[in-house]
Amino acid sequence: MNDLKFTIDHQSVGDVKLLKLQGYLDAHTAPHLESALGNLIQEGSHKIVVNFKELDYISSAGLGVFMVYIEDVRTTGGDIKLSEMKPKVFTVFDLLGFPMLFEIVEHDQIALAKFTA
Amino acid sequence: MVATIKPQTNQISARGNTADLEIIRGFVEHQAHTAGFGETDAYQIALAVDEACSNLIRHSYNNDESREFMVTIEVANEQMIIKIMDNGEPFNPLSVPEPNMTEYFQKFKHGGLGVFLMRKVMTEINYQPAKNSKSMNILTLTKHFI
Numbered sequence: 001m002n003d004l005k006f007t008i009d010h011q012s013v014g015d016v017k018l019l020k021l022q023g024y025l026d027a028h029t030a031p032h033l034e035s036a037l038g039n040l041i042q043e044g045s046h047k048i049v050v051n052f053k054e055l056d057y058i059s060s061a062g063l064g065v066f067m068v069y070i071e072d073v074r075t076t077g078g079d080i081k082l083s084e085m086k087p088k089v090f091t092v093f094d095l096l097g098f099p100m101l102f103e104i105v106e107h108d109q110i111a112l113a114k115f116t117a
Numbered sequence: 118m119v120a121t122i123k124p125q126t127n128q129i130s131a132r133g134n135t136a137d138l139e140i141i142r143g144f145v146e147h148q149a150h151t152a153g154f155g156e157t158d159a160y161q162i163a164l165a166v167d168e169a170c171s172n173l174i175r176h177s178y179n180n181d182e183s184r185e186f187m188v189t190i191e192v193a194n195e196q197m198i199i200k201i202m203d204n205g206e207p208f209n210p211l212s213v214p215e216p217n218m219t220e221y222f223q224k225f226k227h228g229g230l231g232v233f234l235m236r237k238v239m240t241e242i243n244y245q246p247a248k249n250s251k252s253m254n255i256l257t258l259t260k261h262f263i
Contacts, residue, residue: 005139026142027171028135057142057160059167060230067227088160095237096230097218 005029008036016047016115018108022054025062034065037080041069046078049111053084058092066102079103081111128189133178135171141188142167145199152192153262161238162197162260168231169201169210169256177205187253195262196240202253207246210235210256 006029009020017040025033040048050066052058066080073080082104085093093104105111120137121130129144131137142163149159166188178184186203213232220226235242241259 024139026135026138026167027175028138057164059164059171060234061171063230064227067225071225088157091157091161092164092234095234097222100218101222 006032008033010036013049013112014116015045016049016112017045018049018051018112020051020054024057025055025065026057026059027061030061030065033062034068037065037069041072046073046076047115048073048078048080049083049108049115050080051083051108052086052089055089056086058089060092060096063093063096063098066098070101079115081105081114083108083111127191128187130185130187131170132182133174133180133184133186134182135174135180138167138170138174141170145188145190148190148192149197149260152197154197154260158260162199162258165235165238165258165260166199166201168235169258172208172210172231173201173203173205177203177208197260197262199258199260201256201258204247204253207254209244209246211242211244 006023006025009022011018011020019036021033023029037048070080080102082102084107085104090104093099103111103114120132120140127148129141131141145166146159146163149162154162170188173186174180186201189200191198210232213229215236216229216233235258239258240261243257245255247254
């Protein structure tokens, strides 16, 4: 999809993949994230940090993308950790109880450190 | 044709295309700010409308962008009343049972959280299916000022 309203910047830190999201994540743009995560996992990457600093909006479609892959990555000893959410974005995760299942941290460094601990 | 906002009115017509969700959210959030809601409430009201419209576009309209629906907003009596009107197969979101999130996470389920979010952020939700082929289904989302 060619949609500048949602972009993903890919970086690698050791064997951890860092995805920086920008824009908004809704039913229209969520498929873009779903295929990006799917490709990473298919290529063998199971340690993933998703940075939300530049993400202005998320709906349940966006949250649903993480649910699609979390079981797979954890089965192989990896994880998807979420970092640097704006308060209004974090509230959506919190309303649905996502902190029960996902590690949501304030900075990428915390998530990266947990992968190497 | 993309979603169109009638100038100086409080209604927007949109297509059965998820690309219009952004326009709908912008319209709703602007109206909420004008009505006096703070940033968090305005975001959450737009989120609830997004969830309702996403379900409508994907499930009721099957992403058919030739089909249209309408969102109207009224502010009165210390509340904001949003109506989403469509002519698809009736679907009452209140018929969707509330998920048990502990079980949801234990079983790594996905999908079906949009209605749950709507219920959490809006004060009232009401659904009226169309009475006949010439009338519309109406989903009413209400947010009270606190």
